[in-house]
Amino acid sequence: MLEPIAEAVAYLLVPSYWGAVFVAVSLALMASVIPGVNAVLVMALAMAIVLFNVDDPALGIVLLATITGVNNTLDSIPAILYGLPGAATQVTFLEGHQLARQGKAAHTLGAVYSVSALGGIIGAALLMLAIPVVRPFVLKFGFSEIGATALVGLGMVSVLSRGAMGKGLAMAMLGLLLGMIGRDPMDGFSRLTIGPIFRMELVPVALGLFALPEMFDLTISRRPVAPVGATFSNRQVFEGAREGLRHWKMVIRQSVFGVFLGAIPGVGSAVIDWLAYAFGIFFSKDKTQFGKGSLEGVMFAESAQNAKEGGQAIPTLAMGVPGGVPWVLVMVAMIAYGIAPGPEMLGANAHITILLVITLAVANLMVTGLGLLITGQLAKLTTIPYPVIGGIIIPITLLSSFVDTTNWRGVQTLLAMGAVGLAMKHFGWPRPPMLLAFILAPIIERNLRNGISVHGVGGVLTDGLTMTIVAIAVATTLLFLRAMRKLDDEEGEQAKRVMHVAELETGLLPTSSTPSHEPTSVPASTEKSPLWMRWHWEYLFHAALIIVTVAWLWDARTYPEGGWRVPVVLSGGVLAITLLEVMKVAVGRSQQTSIMDLGMTSAGIEGASRAAVRLLALLVLFVLIGVTLHLAYAALVLAATIPLVMLKGLGKWPIAAITAGIVFLFTTVVLDNILFMIWPEPFVTGWDVHWGILLPSFGF
Numbered sequence: 103m104l105e106p107i108a109e110a111v112a113y114l115l116v117p118s119y120w121g122a123v124f125v126a127v128s129l130a131l132m133a134s135v136i137p138g139v140n141a142v143l144v145m146a147l148a149m150a151i152v153l154f155n156v157d158d159p160a161l162g163i164v165l166l167a168t169i170t171g172v173n174n175t176l177d178s179i180p181a182i183l184y185g186l187p188g189a190a191t192q193v194t195f196l197e198g199h200q201l202a203r204q205g206k207a208a209h210t211l212g213a214v215y216s217v218s219a220l221g222g223i224i225g226a227a228l229l230m231l232a233i234p235v236v237r238p239f240v241l242k243f244g245f246s247e248i249g250a251t252a253l254v255g256l257g258m259v260s261v262l263s264r265g266a267m268g269k270g271l272a273m274a275m276l277g278l279l280l281g282m283i284g285r286d287p288m289d290g291f292s293r294l295t296i297g298p299i300f301r302m303e304l305v306p307v308a309l310g311l312f313a314l315p316e317m318f319d320l321t322i323s324r325r326p327v328a329p330v331g332a333t334f335s336n337r338q339v340f341e342g343a344r345e346g347l348r349h350w351k352m353v354i355r356q357s358v359f360g361v362f363l364g365a366i367p368g369v370g371s372a373v374i375d376w377l378a379y380a381f382g383i384f385f386s387k388d389k390t391q392f393g394k395g396s397l398e399g400v401m402f403a404e405s406a407q408n409a410k411e412g413g414q415a416i417p418t419l420a421m422g423v424p425g426g427v428p429w430v431l432v433m434v435a436m437i438a439y440g441i442a443p444g445p446e447m448l449g450a451n452a453h454i455t456i457l458l459v460i461t462l463a464v465a466n467l468m469v470t471g472l473g474l475l476i477t478g479q480l481a482k483l484t485t486i487p488y489p490v491i492g493g494i495i496i497p498i499t500l501l502s503s504f505v506d507t508t509n510w511r512g513v514q515t516l517l518a519m520g521a522v523g524l525a526m527k528h529f530g531w532p533r534p535p536m537l538l539a540f541i542l543a544p545i546i547e548r549n550l551r552n553g554i555s556v557h558g559v560g561g562v563l564t565d566g567l568t569m570t571i572v573a574i575a576v577a578t579t580l581l582f583l584r585a586m587r588k589l590d591d592e593e594g595e596q597a598k599r600v601m602h603v604a605e606l607e608t609g610l611l612p613t614s615s616t617p618s619h620e621p622t623s624v625p626a627s628t629e630k631s632p633l634w635m636r637w638h639w640e641y642l643f644h645a646a647l648i649i650v651t652v653a654w655l656w657d658a659r660t661y662p663e664g665g666w667r668v669p670v671v672l673s674g675g676v677l678a679i680t681l682l683e684v685m686k687v688a689v690g691r692s693q694q695t696s697i698m699d700l701g702m703t704s705a706g707i708e709g710a711s712r713a714a715v716r717l718l719a720l721l722v723l724f725v726l727i728g729v730t731l732h733l734a735y736a737a738l739v740l741a742a743t744i745p746l747v748m749l750k751g752l753g754k755w756p757i758a759a760i761t762a763g764i765v766f767l768f769t770t771v772v773l774d775n776i777l778f779m780i781w782p783e784p785f786v787t788g789w790d791v792h793w794g795i796l797l798p799s800f801g802f
Contacts, residue, residue, distance in 0.1 A: 127172060130168070141170040167415070185317060212341065215343055219408075250550075250572050273533070280543070304541065313499060319702055323703045324709075334484075356405040357409035386398065713747075
């Protein structure tokens with residue numbers, strides 16, 4: 103074993119090795135900070151270049167693997183600073199962006215860097231230790247076991263729906279339905295598609311449900327993310343890093359959990375994100391902080407996310423079973439280099455495995471150092487009025503949804519889910535259960551149905567490992583339900599005590615212990631009015647839910663025998679809960695409770711309604727220009743007009759020029775020359791669709 107170790111360590115003295123690591127970190131940085139550009143896309147684009155230009159298989163394989171190995175650290179930056187989450191940073195967005203709103207962006211990112219570095223190193227170490235012994239265990243995870251593991255994630259809906267159990271359950275069922283849109287994976291018939299058959303992709307759904315509503319809300323508030331007077335420095339970043347290191351025991355626990363989940367093929371990053379979050383909450387003594395801006399919650403997710411890369415490498419290297427989508431590309435590169443995964447990775451090619459372990463640790467330390475140096479300045483972006491940031495991020499997000507799907511369906515999905523997410527955010531319907539269920543839907547359905555087709559219903563129900571996982575899911579859900587109900591009761595009692603003290607201090611209640619028997623009158627404004635007069639804007643959201651679910655119930659009539667049951671049950675559940683919520687609103691029993699989600703920043707701000715109408719008009723203008731002239735022109739116009747419409751003073755004109763210039767560079771440099779974007783054909787012909795010629799091309 104000493105010989106492959108020495109061979110791997112020798113690479114540290116080769117300049118080309120450090121060049122490969124630098125390229126990998128740079129590509130991971132690009133994949134992290136650009137909306138819609140992920141590690142898989144960057145690795146796919148880089149693969150051909152690597153295979154044709156890097157002769158040494160160790161360097162080529164390590165370069166590709168390092169991109170996904172360090173991507174998870176850097177993608178927390180846009181989630182925390184701008185409210186722009188990716189598929190694997192939903193928890194970081196939920197907790198970390200609220201901390202940024204409190205002026206703690208630099209401190210939070212410092213903690214993220216330290217726990218991510220520790221998680222990456224622990225994941226790499228466990229990768230080295232686990233490969234020789236883990237093969238029999240991983241092979242036990244078949245279709246039904248993976249589906250049952252996903253059910254554990256679905257059980258976490260009870261936690262994510264805190265404060266609105268009924269609404270959270272309805273959104274979870276709706277998320278499962280959205281994840282089932284398209285062709286049935288087994289029988290091939292069309293499901294839930296009223297119109298052309300299509301499948302909703304994760305990136306537009308995630309960006310629409312979380313990112314676009316947040317950007318819309320912050321833009322119409324016309325305020326910066328951080329509070330007025332917030333200051334940032336490198337000192338805060340290093341203090342955050344020390345805070346993360348002080349939680350080293352928690353990081354080890356979460357990292358081991360992340361490696362375990364990562365080693366199960368088919369359990370994606372987004373699922374690991376929420377499961378690690380719930381796993382951490384379970385061990386936390388004080389659960390009152392979660393959902394309100396918890397640094398501990400951010401660290402739960404980030405440490406597991408980085409460690410899971412080591413876990414996903416285990417089945418990839420040991421058995422040739424990719425642990426995740428990025429590792430599919432790593433395995434393709436291995437085969438292209440003539441290297442077979444399996445025993446040889448601990449034999450003739452052991453030096454590659456050891457070099458990968460070393461590189462994952464080294465690259466995580468490099469990224470941490472880079473983050474510590476630049477975050478003090480990056481955090482200052484949260485003090486800029488958000489229309490400036492929105493003028494850049496909103497157009498890029500819209501373009502990114504097109505990049506992900508390569509057609510207008512991505513933009514349509516993004517805008518539609520943005521409207522749904524904004525309504526849920528405004529009316530207090532929790533969004534995390536919906537997104538988590540959407541992610542889990544294909545995992546649960548595909549694996550459980552495949553398991554049943556192979557082993558039969560009886561075989562699945564009698565499998566010991568599957569039933570153990572299901573039992574863990576049920577027990578965990580019940581424990582969380584009990585803990586959350588206890589927490590809600592405690593917070594309710596605390597709120598009542600605070601209100602009672604405030605009323606005593608203001609003289610609104612008699613101070614004596616003897617109850618007052620004076621008759622009280624109900625103010626006219628609180629008297630109940632007839633049902634037909636008690637109109638509420640939330641009815642529009644309810645009506646939309648009812649129309650969609652009824653349409654799906656009607657569509658399910660045409661499904662083959664057996665194929666209609668799950669859609670009907672889920673649609674019926676959403677319909678029943680929605681009707682119950684309508685009744686609550688109608689009789690005045692609907693209450694705005696604290697849920698695990700972000701509230702409206704623009705609520706109560708003067709002029710927010712007018713600003714919302716203006717921004718909505720700009721989005722309509724974007725669509726009109728995009729479909730008639732050119733999508734890139736539409737993005738450029740949107741980038742320039744958002745600051746012009748949302749800001750005041752002469753300074754908005756140079757700001758508009760800067761935002762438009764940045765979006766122009768994004769389209770020309772990133773989309774045209776790096777991603778080789780294929781733009782959609784505009785409806786108006788006779789216009790040159792290349793930059794630099796913005797006038798009709800009449801034969802020139």
